[in-house]
Amino acid sequence: xxxxxxxxxxxxxxxxxxxxxxxxxxxxxxxxxxxxxxxxxxxxxxxxxxxxxxxxxxxxxxxxxxxxxxxxxxxxxxxxxxxxxxxxxxxxxxxxxxxxxxxxxxxxxxxxxxxxxxxxxxxxxxxxxxxxxxxxxxxxxxxxxxxxxxxxxxxxxxx
Numbered sequence: 001x002x003x004x005x006x007x008x009x010x011x012x013x014x015x016x017x018x019x020x021x022x023x024x025x026x027x028x029x030x031x032x033x034x035x036x037x038x039x040x041x042x043x044x045x046x047x048x049x050x051x052x053x054x055x056x057x058x059x060x061x062x063x064x065x066x067x068x069x070x071x072x073x074x075x076x077x078x079x080x081x082x083x084x085x086x087x088x089x090x091x092x093x094x095x096x097x098x099x100x101x102x103x104x105x106x107x108x109x110x111x112x113x114x115x116x117x118x119x120x121x122x123x124x125x126x127x128x129x130x131x132x133x134x135x136x137x138x139x140x141x142x143x144x145x146x147x148x149x150x151x152x153x154x155x156x157x158x159x
Contacts, residue, residue, distance in 0.1 A: 011096075012047070012060050018095045019043045022088055027061060041078070042089045044071040046096055 016027050023039040040061060047057045054065035054072075061068070079086045147153055 008052075008056075011050075015043060015046055015092070015096050016060070018092050019046075022092055022095075030062070038078075038085055038088075041071040041075040042085070042092050044068050045075045045089065046093050048072045049093070 019025075019039050019042060020027055023035055023042075025033075025036045025039045027036070027039060027043060029036060040063075043061070044057050047060075048054075048068070054068040058065045058068045075089075079089060143154060
């Protein structure tokens with residue numbers, strides 16, 4: 001099972017690939033070209049919408065947290081009037097979430113399998129407890145019959 005950090009890295013990598021392909025840029029490039037800055041803004045917004053920290057987003061882009069705060073604040077007003085960028089944002093977000101849904105479906109299936117296993121084991125445990133109680137009752141009856149037959153009381157074993 002993958003760790004939290006491995007899943008975060010996978011998500012970040014997947015989103016980077018989506019944004020790079022849709023914008024035809026390389027997010028790791030250090031330039032102020034409008035297309036690349038818009039791509040970074042979209043990337044930051046999608047991750048921020050997923051509750052990633054400013055520091056983590058910044059680290060993944062080689063930027064500081066203040067830059068990511070600026071990106072996420074400025075993108076909302078830009079999306080109001082730039083339909084092309086808004087369409088790219090919605091496309092990135094939906095592609096990212098679709099991929100995430102597949103991961104979630106796999107996790108849910110694993111969780112369901114695990115849950116069913118727990119239910120099965122619990123049923124087996126309850127059956128074993130029931131059998132143990134029945135055996136104890138039979139054992140107590142056997143001890144009582146023995147005591148009656150022999151005429152002496154055996155010490156209490158506190159089972």
